[in-house]
Each structure stands twice: as structure tokens, then as C-alpha cells.
Amino acid sequence: AEPVKVGIMLPFSGVYAALGDAGRNGLKLALTQNAAQLHGRDIEYLELDTEARPERAPELASSLLDKDKADFIIGPVHSGVAMGMSKVLRNKDAIMIIPNAGAAAATGPLCAPNVFRTSFSSWQPSWPMGKVALDAGYKKVVTMSWNYGMGKESLEAFEESFTAGGGEIVKQILVPFPKTEFQPYITDIAATAPDAVFVFFAGGGAVKFVKDYNALGLSDKIPLLGAGFLTEGTLEAQGDAAEGILTTLHYADNLDNAANHKFRQDYASSFGKPADIYAVQGYDAGLLIAQALNTLGGDISNRTALIAAMQASTIDSPRGKFTFSKAHNPVQDIYLRKVVNGENQVLSIAAAALEDPARGCKL
Amino acid sequence: MFNNRAEKLFVWLFFPLALLMPLLLDQNTFYVNKLATILILSIFVMSLDYLVGRCGLVTLGHALFYGMGGYLFVMLAPEYEAVNFWLYTFYVLAIASVIALVVGVIVLRTSGIYMIMITLALAQMCFYFFSDSTEFGGNDGLFIFVKPETDVFGLSLFDLDNPTHFYYLCLLSLFNCLLFFKLLMRSKFGRIMDAVQENPERTTALGYNVLHFRLASYVIASALGAYAGYLFALQYGFVNPSMLSWQTSGTALVMSILGGLGTLYGAILGTLVYEGLHYGFEHLTENWLLPMGSLIILMVLAFRHGLAGYLESLVEKRK
Amino acid sequence: MSSIVLKPADLAPPATPCPVTDVVLQTEGLCKYWGGLKALDDLSLQFHDRRLHGIVGPNGAGKSTLLNLLCGSYAPTRGKILHNGEAIDAIRPHEFSRRGIGRGFQKTNIYPSATCLENCSIAAQRRVGGSFNIFRSRHSDRLLTEMAAQALEKVGLSHRRDAIASRISYGEQRQLEIATVLATAPSVLLLDEPMAGMGHEESQLIIQLLKSLKQDYCIVLVEHDMDAVFALSDQLTVLVDGQHLVTDSVERVRDDARVKHAYLGQGDEVI
Amino acid sequence: MNNLLEVRSLHTLYGESHVLHGVSFYIKQGQAVSLMGRNGMGKTTTLKSILGVLTPRSGQVRFQDQDLDGLPTWQRMRRDIAYVPEGRGMFHNLTVKEHLQMAARPNRRREVLWDYDRVLATFPRLQERLTNLGTQLSGGEQQMLAIGRALMTNPDLLILDEATEGLAPLIRKEIWEVIRTIKASGVSTLIVDKNIQVLEKICDHHIVLVKGRVMFEGDSQQLLAQRSEVESHLGV
């Protein structure tokens, strides 16, 4: 039979390149591992570097859709790129699977039958932290993130649950993206002296923030909380500075389930480095495709059936089993984790089978 | 009309070929769209090329107008009603001109590297304005839900939803743009602009208010840059602050230098080659930056006056 | 160098070498200071129509500074400039030329990549107009081309009409410089060392040219070529260290002891 | 007496246009030589070809019995040639003082005849303008600075291209005096100027260029003898 065409639109150069790499690795790993489920169909990969440039996204998406006639299009990392992609892909023939970008709109007002997400909505990892903070007895919290969609949505989600339980956000700090001069803000936090700080940062910015926070001596004085990206794929670079940070996320390295053990081992032996959340999300995108193919006996020509199959699937992910909501968002457990000895260790489940409210989605 | 045989050759080859392209490509949506994007970029690069190459006004903020073209349309047009393309073209051009006039008065006080930086500064401010805003979609950008209609007196010339039609609209625009600039340069105004570029001090001493000429050119180029951005926004119905980023300006500058500064048709050549290489390498390897960068370096070293200069030397040798 | 400074009031009215004519350009108490340096101090002069007014003085006396002030390149520190009785010290640089004040530079200042004819066309277009016309072809204006060609002819450069300006010799570039100014059809000509770097023959040509031009123009000439200055000037001003030393007829200035001391020196050039 | 500089059949072109057609001459040790010609006859081109700023198509330049051909300009200058260019070559971002300091260099015999103080003593006008930038000087002051700067390199051969252009008569005399002093101290000079009366007195040897060819070459007596012919070449 014809090969299944899987288009990959991820950043392979620039600031987000590490995330793109991991996502692609995970995806390929899943599809090789589950080759048996594909009913003899080969996979043909079509990879495009988005360079994290939103203005190019429509064109690249169109290339995969109109030129290559891809069946699945996996991408992207960056929310702006997600917007540009979905402009072209919504309600089209190809299935778009978002392996990272958390923008609420993609599965909110702009949700569409053919758009799935195997990662999270920006609301999910942050919302449970509000309760965690309250439980720890924190009353006054400063929140901080880059001033862009993902960051602001994360802070809002935290605020939603935190203030609902009686907490108070004493200050919200939005740092221009992608600035990493955090020192003045951290000094300001020290002067405000809140009970705790909740932040959203990822990648290089997360490394810099955690280092600065520690260098100014705040890490032993004001507890640092964050959406899990703060310590994902960055722990080695952060070194000792990250010890003790509490985060919530839909994954943790040491989750004790068979899928995770196998995944981590295979990933490390295939790519020579430890897996992180971005790899898991890519991996799950692969699992989703494999499962759908399996269900349909390898015939994906009927897109309605395909979408139905995908929507109905339960993914046995390294993060634990998850299903899809009506808006095609994962319904998943969120874990509370703590950095101990350079590892994200699970303390507890902060929210079980959490479903994104998907505000504005008419599906 | 033409400055040399190479230019003539290029124009005579390019436009007829471009006219046939959609037929040759069997109207494949992607390719036609991709080519249309290149045509749009060519307009943008050409307007920059005029500014940098013919007026000596180097800017790293031209994307300000490119992005402005897109965002102006978003701001002006009602969200869900169809609007008239020509009318909004006029609006965009007019408002962009006014903005360019104001910006021009500010930036033209400086010159050289200082002007590069102040244009950059203004573009960055505008970039952050849209990027930090909530009304305009912030960092993630905005969708445009309406495609304008191109009716004139009930006669619809182009159906903008059809990629092929859109392509022809872009081609027509590019052709007009080139024609317009050629006329401009041959005109009496063009003579003084040449003079201003070459020796502004002398030109002042001869009684010309150099600022006025520069300003006029700046407004013209900026308005056309905005027009390109407007077309770009319409193509996929999507605007994003990255249209305004300095990388956008920088890439356009690279295309125009690569093509051969100040030659205008070189802007098309530069855009075509740059985008072509980008497309080719990107599909070849994910490390496309390496061959792309190396090739750019080789081309700078090999071509003294860009691709246009190289073409000219080829044509001359033949003669 | 010179310690003798005369205020205008001390000066006897200059003996008029020829009948009194209109004052076209006039300075009143004109000063230009560069920090502490008084490049030009309290200068009051009158420039007449159809007269060639020579300005001489040692290097750094402020001659070029004076021309720069007269054509609006510099703003005066103090003092007034009157053109046909109107104060023009506050108008913008390009308006000087519009008022008919044309300027040649000490350092050759042309459009190096344009042809000689084009150089003059640019200048002539100021007169002819239409510079903001973006539709009229630049080559279609016969009158303009004619004016430009005439200017070239006047300075004896017709044979270089289509040569690129950067490729003609230095002396020819000096000639071109004057041609450009002439093409703006000025009424006042400010020339800064037009003969510098020119050969004898060319100098001679320029001298002849200026002789005929001064029938119609008010010319202010700064020049170190004494033969030329003496041959041409109707009136001669000597500046020393920014100060006005004397303004008088050529004969008197030539014999003035102070001028000899400060500028000319005694006798032959090589002792 | 040795030939200090020998120029043999230089042919130099600007692109297609052939400007020098086999220019040959020589300068003896300690001589002052004038190079005359009307505008555009190739004087500057000759000088630049000697200095290696322009590369002649053919011909040789020998200096102090060594071939200079193929050497970059700076190495030629290091053999103690100094150049005062037409148009003065001021640096817009250096002060007068720095113009002189940057050029200071003893010659290859490690002699310092000209130093900062001596140059300033020769051009007192510069003394007053030490902190001005090069391009802020009056034309004549620039000319003095250009000569002063050249002297700071303590040359064996000083090449002056229209060095008295734009100088007041008094200063011009001073410059000629300076050139005499230089000559007396054994430095050779190659002077491009238009003032034939002066050159006749100062220089030992004269060369007249017409359209890139040497039309006259001889000492001052020969020049006097053929004065009218030479003057016709010069357009006097």
C-alpha cells in the first residue's frame, strides 16, 4: 500500500530547536516501535524547519497539505506558528497533531475536527499548582512569565485556582519576550517578599531564571513554584540552582509505569540522551497515529472514521494513560514534582484526569 | 526603458514566464501560492531596493511598513463583512503614506548608520506594540476572516480565494511596481534623487531641499512596502508581529543586496534566488543553514554587484 | 600675525574705482566663532552688482568661512547678511541658491558618477523646475539640456560633455564645478579658489570667463593666485586672522604695507 | 652620483583608457626634480604608479638600486619615500597633533631629522590648531599639515603633488624655503607644481609630460634655453 505521509513542522534551528529535535525523536521512536500496528503501511516523513517564524507557517503548512498531500501534520512548538498553521489546516483533509504548543485558542475558539493535541493546553499544567500552593499554606504569591500568550495563559490558570481558594496574587510580572535580564525583577520580588513565586519559563530562559534566582540568594528564602517546563530539559544546565523547585506537569522522569520505563530506555539508547516532556509529547503523537491506523486496519482514506478513531483512542503514554476531550485535548493526570538530585521526582498527583475547559470550542 | 541588455533580457524572460507559470504548474495550490508569496516579497524588496540603492537611505525598519500593511487591514476592515479590495488598497496606501511621512520626518534627520538604527528602533517599538497587545492577538497573531472582493462596477476581476487569481493579482502588482519605479527614475524627480544620493551637500547648495526629496521617496517606498504586506496578509488571511521584526527587514535587505543594489529588477532576482535556495536546502537537509550561509558568502565574494551585476557581465561578455 | 586692526568706521570710504552700483549682498557685523577661535570677527562688507569682489588673506584668515556664511552652509554666530536689502541669515541652506546665490567649493564638489552634462543638468533643473514631477522624463526637456550645455561651453568643457565626471582630470573637475554653478543661473557667484590646481591655460580661460561674467553678475572671489586676483578684482578685501584689514582698489591694496607684511610678502616668490 | 629613483617606460591604464605611454626618468641622490604638465597629462598618475597605488601594466620602478615592482605601497614607503597627495588626504577623525604623531618614523638609517617640534616650528600656524580635526582646518592649513605629516616620516625622497595649491603667497614662499632646506639636508624631492618660475630656481632637473609622454627632460639651463617650447607644452 501507499506509505502514510507524516509531515513534521517543527523548529530545527534557532531558540526552540531543542524542543523540535526532541519532539521529532519521540514521534519516530513511537512509529518504529509500533510498526506492527501499521498494517503493513510504511511511514514517509516530510520534515520542515519552521524556524519558529509564524509568518512562514501558512506557507509551510500549505506545502505539506497541498503539495505533499500529507495525511498527518505534526507541529509546531511555537504558539504563533500554531495559529499560522491552523489557518491553513483547519477543516482540511490532513490531520494536524500539535505536539507542544499550548495556545488555548487552538483547541478553544479555533478548534476543528481535524486538529488534535497530544501535549497540553496552557491551562492544564498551571491550574493544579494553585491548589498545591494553598495546601502549602502560601497566601501571597508573585507570578511571573514572559509576556506572550502561553505565559499569560499559564499565569491566568494558576491565578484562577489560587484565588478561588482564597490566595492573593500580590504582583504579576510580565517580562518582554525573549528578554532574559531577570535581575531587576528578582530584586523587586525580594522587596515584595511574598510567600512564594509562581513562574512560567521554558528552555534557555528557564535556565537563566533559575540561575539568577539562586545567585541572588532567594532560593532558600522564597519557594519557587512553576509550570513544569521550568525544569524540563534544563536541569543539567541549571545544576544545583534548581534543587528543591516544585513544579506541576503532565509528566515526570521517574513515573513508575511500564510504558515510561520502556520509553525512557529506548529513547536514551536511540538518541544518546535522556528523554524529556517534549519527547514524550512527540512520542504520544506517534502512538496516536499508530493506534488509529491499527483500529482502521491501515486504511485511513475515510477521514471521518479516522477522526472518530483518534478521538476515541486511549493512549498508553509514558505519562500514564490519557484520553481525548471533545475539543481533542488530552484528558490527563497532572503531577506535582520536586527537583531532587538533578531529577524531577513525583511527589503526588496534583490533579487527576484533568480536562481543559476548552472555552469557546463549539465541537 | 532599460538600462542595459541584462535588464531587458531578464524582464522579457521573467514576466512572460511568470504569466505561464500557473499553467505549467497545473495550478497546484502550493506552488502557485509559493510563487505568489515570492512575487509579494519581490514588491517589498523592490521598494526597499529603491530606498537603499537609489536614494542612499539604508533602513533596517522597512518591515515596519510591511507589517503595518497587514495590520492596517485588520484594523480597518469589519470582521465578518466582505469589503472591496481596491478601496482598502487605497486606504492602506493612504494611511501608510501618512505614517511614512511622520516616520520619515523623524528618521531623515539622521543619516547613515544612525538612520539604520533609528529606523530599526521605530520598527522594534511597533513590533513590541503589536506583540504585547491583547486586541491584536499579541505574539500569536490574528486571523483575517474575510477575503476582499475585487469588483469594479460590478465586474469581478479577481477571485482572491482562488490561488491562481491571487497569483495574477500579485504578478500584475509587481509589474506595475517595476514600471512605476522605472518611470520614477527616468523622471526629472529621479534625476534629483540620483543627485541627492550621490552628493547631498552639493545638491543643497544647488538650491534643492534635500529633505523634501528624500521624504517623498521614503513615502513612496514605504507605501509600496505596506502594499506588499497587505497582499501578504490577504494571501493566507493571517498576520503576526513577526512581519514587523528586524529579521524581516534584514532578510529583505539581504535579498536586495544579493540581487544587486539599486537595480530594481535585481530585487526580483534576489528574492527569487534567495527563496529558491531556501526552499531547496530546506527540503534537502534540516541543517539547511550551512549550505545556505556558505552559498551566500560565496556569492558575495564572487559577485561584485550582486546577481544583477553578474548577469550584466555575462550578457556583456556574450556581446 | 598682524596687530593692526581697523574697525569699519576707521576706514575712509573706499575710493570708487568705477561708478557706484547697487549693493546686492551685504554683511553687517558678521561673526563666526568656533569655540574660542574667532574665524571671522565683526565683518561688514558690501558686494556690488556687476563687480568682482576679491577676498584674499593668509591661510586660515576666514575667507572660506565668509563664503560659507554667505551661502548658508554655516549659521553666523552673530551679525547679519542682507541680500537686496533683506536679511537672509536665518533662511535655510537650499534657499540661498533659490535667491540666486551660487556657490563653488574649495574642495571639488561634483557628482562623480554622472556625466559632465548631467552634472549641469541637475543644476539647471533648479531653474527650469519640475523637479517633483515623477512622470516627465528627464531627457525630454530641451531647454534644460541647452542650458546645461551652455554652461559647459562657457567654461570650455564642451568636449567633455559626455565624460564621466570622476574620470576627468582634477583641473577639468574644477572647471566643471564652475559650470554647475553657472547652470543654476545665479545673480551672485561665490567662488572659492576656482583656479587652484588649474593649469595656466585653464586659469587663463577662467579669468577670461570671470571677466565676461562680471558684466552681469556680482562675483565674490576667494583666490590665492595673485595674478588672477589683481587682474580681475574691482575691489579687494584683505582678511587676516578673522579680522578685516582693508577693502580698497587693487592698486592701493597691493601697495599697502600691512598687506605686504601679513600676506603678500616682499618681492619675488623665491628669494 | 647614484640614481635614487629610476622610472622606466611606465604604461598605466584606467580600465580601458591608456594614460601613461612609456614614461621614463630618473632622480639622482639629493636632486630636486620637477614634474610639469597641463591638467590631465598624467602627473598624478605617474606618481601613483611609482608608489604602487596604481599598478602599471608594464614598466619598472627602481629605488635605491632595488626593484619596487610588485611591492605593496607600504613597503615602498618604508624605503623612505613620503608623499603629499593631491587633495591632501586628511583624516577626518584625527587631530592635527595626532596626524603628526601617527606618522612619526625615523628613516632606515635611524636618523630623525624631522620631529614634532621641528615641524611645528616650520608651520607655526599648526601650533595654534593642534586639537582641531584634520578636516576642520582651512585649505591652506590642511596643506601644511599634509607636508608636515610627510616630513615626520623622515624621507629620502619627498613627493609633492601640487603642494602649494591654495597657499597664501607668504606661506608658499615658506614652503619653497622648506624644500630648499630639505634639499640641502640631502633629501631628494619630486615636485609637481605649475609655477614654472619657481621650479626653475629650485629644481635641478625638469620633466614635462604631455599626454602621458615625456616631452622635455633636462636641467634648469636647458629649460631656460627651451623656455618657449616648454611653455607651449604647459599652455602658459
Add this chain to the structure above:
Amino acid sequence: MDITLFLFQLMNGVQYGLLLFLIASGLTLVFGVMGILNLAHGSMYMVGAYLAWYFVNTTGSFGVAAVISAIIALLLGILIERTLIIRLYRRNHLDQVLLTIGLIFVFNALQSLLWGNDPLGVAVPAWLDGAIPLTEMIEYPVYRLFVSGLCILIGIGMYLTINRTRLGMLIRAGESNRDMVECLGVDINRLYTLVFAAGVALAAIAGIVSAPMVSVVPGMGEHVLISCFVVVVIGGMGSIKGAFVGALMVGIVDTFSSIMLPQVSSMMIYILMAVVLLIRPRGLFAS
């Protein structure tokens, strides 16, 4: 804002400014003084940081790593100037833009191939790993003070070299008129090679000493590039003093606007530059 907080923030601003100056110092030399538009300056900063990371990991000593990296950068600078830049001196300045953008591409690709895309961190060297407690809340890391001191030293060194030595005069003269400098018997080509290499080395040194304070990530060079140009231009082309003052201004304005005017802080350094250029169209201290 009380007085201690104000002083802290001022200190933050000054420290950031000094670091900016260090990163921009090489650019001041290459772009400000020599007039070469080197857009790949940021890449050199990145290369320095990555080299430092690599050699810290292989040699285990930050000091040794710093020296090796700086030497490699110097050689890299010589190589780039000799093979590429030298061909462009007599051409349009904008060709340098094209060339150095090509270089950015190449360096980014090489970085990705050699070192991957994950964020990397370099530990602060043990002998500088301490902190001075300032209040009960805040302490100040010794390493950052050390870097500030280094920035000041480099600044003074550059200022003296460019403005007071014959070498500096020759460099400046070369920017004004290369041919004339050569006519004074100076090997301008070698001089320019050295200055360019010094500029590259300075950028790399900035990357090396920043490595323990920042995260070593792809694209780190591009972020600082524009700030560096802003610093040089505010100060005025060719002025070391200007770059120093400009860097401090940018650092302080950026710090205080972050806290006091968060709505516009992203635009603040551009507003600063625009205002400076409107008042002084050629920067603060341009010659």
C-alpha cells in the same frame, strides 16, 4: 521605591550595563572604529560561550578553558578577516551585511551540529563562587562583581589604546582613509587583521565570562546583537567613551523601566536610542 531598593536596582543596572559594554566592546572596535559592519558579532559571543562550555567540560578548569577559548577566537578572527572580510574593504559597505549574515547562518549551523540544541550551563568557577549578603533577603554573587571589574578594566584598556597610542591613531586613520595610511608606510592590512581579530576575541571573551551567568543556548548571539548596536550608536561611532556611557545608560534605563514602566519596557531601549539620536543625530560622543 525606597532608597535601598533604588540602590540595588541601580547596581543591577550598572552591572547589566557593564556586561553590555563588554559584549559591545568588540563591536565598538570593529564597527565603531574600523567601520566594518559585522553582524556576526553576536555569533562570536555565542562561539565564546560554547567554547567555554566545551573546554570547561574537557579540562575541568574555567581559567584554562577561558584562555584556550580566547586564543581559538583570536585565530578564528584572523581567519575570517584574511579569507573573507579583506575582500570587501573596497566595496559597498552593505556587502558586509550580506557576508556576515552568511556567517551567522554558518555559525548557527555549526553550533547545532557540534554541540546540539539543548540549553547548556557552565558552573561558576569555585574560586569565585561566593556571595556577599547585602540584606537579609538579597546577596550579591562574587562572580558578577568580578565580571563587572573585568568590564571596567577592558574599557579603560581600550580607551587608552585607541585614544592615546600610536596604534590607536593608525587604526582610526585607517577608517578615514586607508590608502593614505598605507602611503605613510604602514601595513594597513595586517593592522586591520589584528584589530578585527581583537574584536572577535573580545566578543568571545564576553561570551566566555557570561557563560556561567547565562544559559548557553542556540540563538543567544542574535539576542545581544541589537543591544550591542544600540549601545555603540547611542555612544556615537568610534567613541569608546561613548560606548561605555551608552552601555550604562541602556543598562540603567532598561532596569528601571522593567520595574517602573513594565508596559513599555520592551521598547525602552529603542525609545532611548531614538531620543538620543533626535537630540544628537550622531550619538553622544561622535567625533
